Amino acid sequence: MTTNRQIILKDYVKGFPKESDMILKTSAIDLKVPADGGAAVLLKNLYLSCDPYMRLRMGGIHDSFYYTSSFTPGQPIVGLGVGRIVDSSHPEFEKGELVWGMTKWEDYTLIQSVGSLFKITNTAVPLSYYTGILGMPGVTAYFGFFEFCAPKEGESVFISAASGAVGQLVGQFAKSKGCYVVGSAGSEEKVDLLKNKFDFDDAFNYKEETDFNVALKRCFPKGIDIYFENTGGKMLDAVLLNMKMKGRIAVCGMISQYNREEPEGVRNLFQMVAKRIRMEGFIVFDHYHKYNEFSDKVQSLLKQGKISYVEDITEGLENAPSALIKLFHGANVGKQVVAVARE
Amino acid sequence: MTTNRQIILKDYVKGFPKESDMILKTSAIDLKVPADGGAAVLLKNLYLSCDPYMRLRMGGIHDSFYYTSSFTPGQPIVGLGVGRIVDSSHPEFEKGELVWGMTKWEDYTLIQSVGSLFKITNTAVPLSYYTGILGMPGVTAYFGFFEFCAPKEGESVFISAASGAVGQLVGQFAKSKGCYVVGSAGSEEKVDLLKNKFDFDDAFNYKEETDFNVALKRCFPKGIDIYFENTGGKMLDAVLLNMKMKGRIAVCGMISQYNREEPEGVRNLFQMVAKRIRMEGFIVFDHYHKYNEFSDKVQSLLKQGKISYVEDITEGLENAPSALIKLFHGANVGKQVVAVARE
Numbered sequence: 001m002t003t004n005r006q007i008i009l010k011d012y013v014k015g016f017p018k019e020s021d022m023i024l025k026t027s028a029i030d031l032k033v034p035a036d037g038g039a040a041v042l043l044k045n046l047y048l049s050c051d052p053y054m055r056l057r058m059g060g061i062h063d064s065f066y067y068t069s070s071f072t073p074g075q076p077i078v079g080l081g082v083g084r085i086v087d088s089s090h091p092e093f094e095k096g097e098l099v100w101g102m103t104k105w106e107d108y109t110l111i112q113s114v115g116s117l118f119k120i121t122n123t124a125v126p127l128s129y130y131t132g133i134l135g136m137p138g139v140t141a142y143f144g145f146f147e148f149c150a151p152k153e154g155e156s157v158f159i160s161a162a163s164g165a166v167g168q169l170v171g172q173f174a175k176s177k178g179c180y181v182v183g184s185a186g187s188e189e190k191v192d193l194l195k196n197k198f199d200f201d202d203a204f205n206y207k208e209e210t211d212f213n214v215a216l217k218r219c220f221p222k223g224i225d226i227y228f229e230n231t232g233g234k235m236l237d238a239v240l241l242n243m244k245m246k247g248r249i250a251v252c253g254m255i256s257q258y259n260r261e262e263p264e265g266v267r268n269l270f271q272m273v274a275k276r277i278r279m280e281g282f283i284v285f286d287h288y289h290k291y292n293e294f295s296d297k298v299q300s301l302l303k304q305g306k307i308s309y310v311e312d313i314t315e316g317l318e319n320a321p322s323a324l325i326k327l328f329h330g331a332n333v334g335k336q337v338v339a340v341a342r343e
Numbered sequence: 344m345t346t347n348r349q350i351i352l353k354d355y356v357k358g359f360p361k362e363s364d365m366i367l368k369t370s371a372i373d374l375k376v377p378a379d380g381g382a383a384v385l386l387k388n389l390y391l392s393c394d395p396y397m398r399l400r401m402g403g404i405h406d407s408f409y410y411t412s413s414f415t416p417g418q419p420i421v422g423l424g425v426g427r428i429v430d431s432s433h434p435e436f437e438k439g440e441l442v443w444g445m446t447k448w449e450d451y452t453l454i455q456s457v458g459s460l461f462k463i464t465n466t467a468v469p470l471s472y473y474t475g476i477l478g479m480p481g482v483t484a485y486f487g488f489f490e491f492c493a494p495k496e497g498e499s500v501f502i503s504a505a506s507g508a509v510g511q512l513v514g515q516f517a518k519s520k521g522c523y524v525v526g527s528a529g530s531e532e533k534v535d536l537l538k539n540k541f542d543f544d545d546a547f548n549y550k551e552e553t554d555f556n557v558a559l560k561r562c563f564p565k566g567i568d569i570y571f572e573n574t575g576g577k578m579l580d581a582v583l584l585n586m587k588m589k590g591r592i593a594v595c596g597m598i599s600q601y602n603r604e605e606p607e608g609v610r611n612l613f614q615m616v617a618k619r620i621r622m623e624g625f626i627v628f629d630h631y632h633k634y635n636e637f638s639d640k641v642q643s644l645l646k647q648g649k650i651s652y653v654e655d656i657t658e659g660l661e662n663a664p665s666a667l668i669k670l671f672h673g674a675n676v677g678k679q680v681v682a683v684a685r686e
Contacts, residue, residue, distance in 0.1 A: 265608010
């Protein structure tokens, strides 16, 4: 038997999650797939992904309200990750193979439903990239931008939470399409990253702006064609005032709203009529079947050095709760990852 | 010289418009197009149209906020209407012809920009129909529903302000497409009209419902595929909770918001992500070039008796202000028209 540390959700969360909402529990695990468990794989978790949507699963809200079910108090946090298969009774998976997909916040995870696992074949990039640029956030950014924003060369694109896992990629995809790209983020360090690392045309620190409408008018004197929405609330309201005719808003997420008891009201929706705006929500689930198209393209961009990617890696499973919490305070710089083990 | 009565906007309006915001002024007009005025037509106004968007033009809000410029205090109200040409210096228009398009709230109007005028060729229907089912509201309903809602047979459709000029037509178009159709309206009389005259599957009086979410769940236990949005505010919030996966919201207008100092906040926009909802605003201006396609179809439906249409006709230009105000209190039953003259 081997020690298996787990990060357990104590109870449903209200407001901002706190470290004390999760506890580290140590149990033991046999590193074998159970003989009577059907086709399954046993995963050694290497990297765990911290993603904004996870807050939705911590609240105990009825499934139908969100697109994802709640976590179970008393059980480990569930999330995306990268792992190595240490045992398998599944005909399509072999011991030693690397995968990414849905796993749990623990050292080892028995996965009886392998449907969400993608095999990792290219290991010339850091494995942690499969929690980000080559994983769920990458697929989100790629199809969210190219399908839902329907971008044209020369159009103006605004991205909120722009230095995050998804935002930084959307910005670079937009630049590659010949768009004028501006992002908002929550610190000078992030603004610097947007301008100098990711080559955005402009960026602003929303925490230093008293009026988002003024900030947007300064960056987009002629208005916004495309808004890639990651935050919701006040920023969306200000964007609506600054959209151009026939603008498009792709709604990826609304992180500014997830810790609120009640979401902020958005008041400027009539602008959708005045400007003939199209706003559409999307979820990455619906686009995983196109993973290879995405992967070929982005692996190639990475190889050619045409795309940058910034991660914020927290070391140690025991620090996973604080890593997750950083996300909701914008304390991470780039994609937030937890390194559980290196191999 | 002939007497020309005019309905003048006294000043910009705040809150609900009142009769005293408009005054009847009598002046005199020469029933001739001025010799030095370029190509123009002089119209005798027969029917004037009362439409919700007109409230947006009464507020003195900067043009860019809405899709239409403000009225000018001290000048007549501008709106759609049906008229007969009493004189013309324009090569394409002749004395005696009937037209519909942008005119003013007065007995006679000199139109120097004829771009918005459509000639009326079929006079087998009431001429007032060209302010409604065969005019702007008809084009709005037709393209708003068939293009923006992308309806499929068997889908469930919800329409707010459903007995109004646009709503009653959208509902009947949806029924003709084989959809399940429910409407909301503001009185028992209107609900009865929806169910028994326009053949909606169900309808409710929103003024009698304490919780729109409950009302919608009752009418749509399996959810809504298509929402044709005419009201905004609380109803939109409740609809968002009841949309089905991949639902569509066509935003035509938001009459419940036009008289408010500040629009209501809409809180449930995250449902757009959870349900992958598409919401799109549209304006009839963009679709007038397809008028003939629309007109052929709807004239034929009318001729075959396959479509019903209800108007609320107020007699006399002097009563136009009270007719317009009825609209914002939902006191009209069906399309609100003002009859200025019959021929």
